[in-house]
Amino acid sequence: MAEDDAQLDTDTLLAMLQSLLAGLEVSQDELLEALLDSDGDVEVAAALLKGEGSSTPSKTKANRAKDATRKRKRTASLTNWLQKPPSTQKLPRNKESTAGASQSKPPSKKPKVVDVSDSENDAIVQPESKEAAVRAAPDASPTPNRVHPSTPGSSKPLRMITDVLRPPEPSKPALPKLPPLTLGTAALVAQHTPCTLHSSILPPELACRLFYKLLDEANTRWKRVKWFLVDKLVESPHLTSFYMREQRSSEWDESAQYWYNGTVTENPPVFPAELEEACGYVESVVNAELAKRKRHDMEWGGSSGWKANVAAANCYKGAKEGVGFHADQLTYLGPYPTIASLSLGTERLFRLRETIPKEEQDSRSARTFNVSLPHNSLIIMHAGCQEHYKHTIPIIPGTGIDAFKPTFPRDPSTPLTSYNERINVTFRFYRPDFAPSMTPRCKCNVPMTLRAQQKARGRLSVESGNAEMRYLWQCNAGAQNDGKACGMTKVMDMKMEGRGPTLGDVREGAEA
Numbered sequence: 001m002a003e004d005d006a007q008l009d010t011d012t013l014l015a016m017l018q019s020l021l022a023g024l025e026v027s028q029d030e031l032l033e034a035l036l037d038s039d040g041d042v043e044v045a046a047a048l049l050k051g052e053g054s055s056t057p058s059k060t061k062a063n064r065a066k067d068a069t070r071k072r073k074r075t076a077s078l079t080n081w082l083q084k085p086p087s088t089q090k091l092p093r094n095k096e097s098t099a100g101a102s103q104s105k106p107p108s109k110k111p112k113v114v115d116v117s118d119s120e121n122d123a124i125v126q127p128e129s130k131e132a133a134v135r136a137a138p139d140a141s142p143t144p145n146r147v148h149p150s151t152p153g154s155s156k157p158l159r160m161i162t163d164v165l166r167p168p169e170p171s172k173p174a175l176p177k178l179p180p181l182t183l184g185t186a187a188l189v190a191q192h193t194p195c196t197l198h199s200s201i202l203p204p205e206l207a208c209r210l211f212y213k214l215l216d217e218a219n220t221r222w223k224r225v226k227w228f229l230v231d232k233l234v235e236s237p238h239l240t241s242f243y244m245r246e247q248r249s250s251e252w253d254e255s256a257q258y259w260y261n262g263t264v265t266e267n268p269p270v271f272p273a274e275l276e277e278a279c280g281y282v283e284s285v286v287n288a289e290l291a292k293r294k295r296h297d298m299e300w301g302g303s304s305g306w307k308a309n310v311a312a313a314n315c316y317k318g319a320k321e322g323v324g325f326h327a328d329q330l331t332y333l334g335p336y337p338t339i340a341s342l343s344l345g346t347e348r349l350f351r352l353r354e355t356i357p358k359e360e361q362d363s364r365s366a367r368t369f370n371v372s373l374p375h376n377s378l379i380i381m382h383a384g385c386q387e388h389y390k391h392t393i394p395i396i397p398g399t400g401i402d403a404f405k406p407t408f409p410r411d412p413s414t415p416l417t418s419y420n421e422r423i424n425v426t427f428r429f430y431r432p433d434f435a436p437s438m439t440p441r442c443k444c445n446v447p448m449t450l451r452a453q454q455k456a457r458g459r460l461s462v463e464s465g466n467a468e469m470r471y472l473w474q475c476n477a478g479a480q481n482d483g484k485a486c487g488m489t490k491v492m493d494m495k496m497e498g499r500g501p502t503l504g505d506v507r508e509g510a511e512a
Contacts, residue, residue, distance in 0.1 A: 013042060020046035178367040180351075193352050193369055194385045196289055198378040201342065202281055207376040208408040210274040211344040214423045217241065217272075218315035232483075237322060237395065239315040243275065244268045245308060271311065275425070279308050282340050282427050286380055290338065296383045297504030298335040298494070300431050306338055308427035316348065316422045322395035325353060327386045330450040331439060332430040334499070335471060336383035343373040344423040346404040350379065351392045355454040375404055387452040387469050393424075433499040440497075443486035444477035450492060 014031050020042065026049055038044035183189045186197040202210070222239040271279060286306050300306075310332075316322060330337065352369045373379060381391070403418035439447040453470045471492040478485030494500060 016042045017045050175365045178365050180368040180370055182370045189371055194382045196380045198285055200376055201378040202278055202376055205408050208406045210278050211423055212410050213272055213274045215421060241313045242268045243271050243311045245271055283308055286340050289380055295503050296336040299383055299503045301501040301503040301506040306429050308429055310428050310430050312426045314424045318420045319396055319399055319401045322393040325390040325392045327390050332434050334431040334434045338383060339381045340427040341379050342425045343377050345375055346401055346420055346422045347372055347374040348393055348422045351394055352389050354389050358455050440473050442475035442488040446477040448473040449476040
């Protein structure tokens with residue numbers, strides 16, 4: 001190598017070499033190989049590429065032997081593509097291929113030997129035509145995956161290209177899918193899920209009155225929510241509405257708009273008399289259950305306890321309406337909320353499925369739990385359900401549902417009729433420390449939504465404190481802005497955002 005060339009970088013050497021070729025079209029790969037063969041000497045490399053040879057003493061016999069083949073256009077190497085070391089083993093030539101070489105036939109008429117050697121130094125013969133295939137392997141079988149017998153001088157058999165490029169077998173066997181488990185009693189629901197099931201929660205007459213009242217409102221005022229999903233406008237497969245427990249400050253009107261994908265809504269109505277009466281029963285049952293349970297540190301720790309101040313209502317008409325797997329947004333609920341879901345009307349199936357964190361997906365599978373929710377039943381989704389599970393009211397095509405026959409008519413003069421609607425009311429406690437005024441806004445100037453990062457469960461985060469779950473504020477503008485959003489995401493930090501008190505704060509204060 002010339003002393004001056006040794007001080008130059010590769011890009012400079014390539015430029016110098018190209019300038020010496022006088023317009024000869026040579027690929028960069030060929031330039032690099034020529035530099036390697038000439039130990040970085042630009043003049044020797046240029047002579048090699050021109051096929052002129054060189055009298056430089058440092059030029060080896062191996063380099064001179066390559067001169068005869070320099071003018072051939074190199075083809076892409078499958079060896080390089082597979083990132084395997086090249087094999088030094090050569091395949092023997094038969095008479096026909098030797099004769100072909102002496103007659104200077106074009107390279108396309110010869111069988112192409114592609115070296116994709118693995119640790120066993122196997123090689124592959126890939127003919128370019130049927131005639132070449134016969135010449136290269138006269139005893140080859142048309143069976144695609146046939147292993148060829150060893151060639152003379154080779155200790156390993158040839159393989160078909162399809163065998164080598166076949167995807168590798170998974171390093172670990174796939175876990176078997178667990179069949180769905182039907183939970184037919186309240187005890188089984190409590191045993192297998194973070195939920196409790198309660199039947200006949202309301203007096204029968206009140207349950208019927210509330211069903212009639214909400215069904216009338218669903219048929220006249222409730223709407224199907226529209227939003228953008230993957231740049232397409234979609235519509236909820238059920239009617240929905242939102243109620244406030246009492247007339248609160250105007251800032252809470254925003255929560256009615258953004259509880260379901262940012263759909264613009266009118267100011268939410270207050271609870272009708274029947275809903276207010278039912279709410280008292282629900283609160284009593286929920287607080288009795290909370291008194292029995294071990295509570296999470298991030299739950300609301302205020303003295304008010306659990307008090308339903310809003311209600312989201314849905315109406316499912318027949319078996320063709322439902323809602324897919326989802327976890328409720330936590331924007332105003334905060335971490336580890338308790339949600340009480342009241343069912344009125346026809347019985348429907350409620351499904352729960354745990355979300356397995358990434359760290360555990362190789363060791364266990366998720367199971368789906370089926371729970372039937374009849375008229376006048378209450379299922380309470382306790383703290384952790386929205387963080388660790390998703391739930392659905394499935395649409396089951398081709399199946400019917402049992403009609404609901406109320407035990408009390410609308411009024412004494414009206415005969416009893418059957419219904420196929422299910423009314424669902426989810427009573428929720430919107431935390432004061434997650435009021436709309438404390439909701440961060442993204443770059444679109446739209447309130448962000450709060451969700452638990454379910455699949456990252458178990459990872460402690462500096463930003464979210466000493467918690468097993470990380471919560472993310474996310475831009476949700478794309479749901480209503482023609483699918484356009486800034487994509488902003490930030491980790492929720494309870495202390496930095498001035499939220500609380502939580503039960504953890506209360507316990508720490510008691511211990512101090």
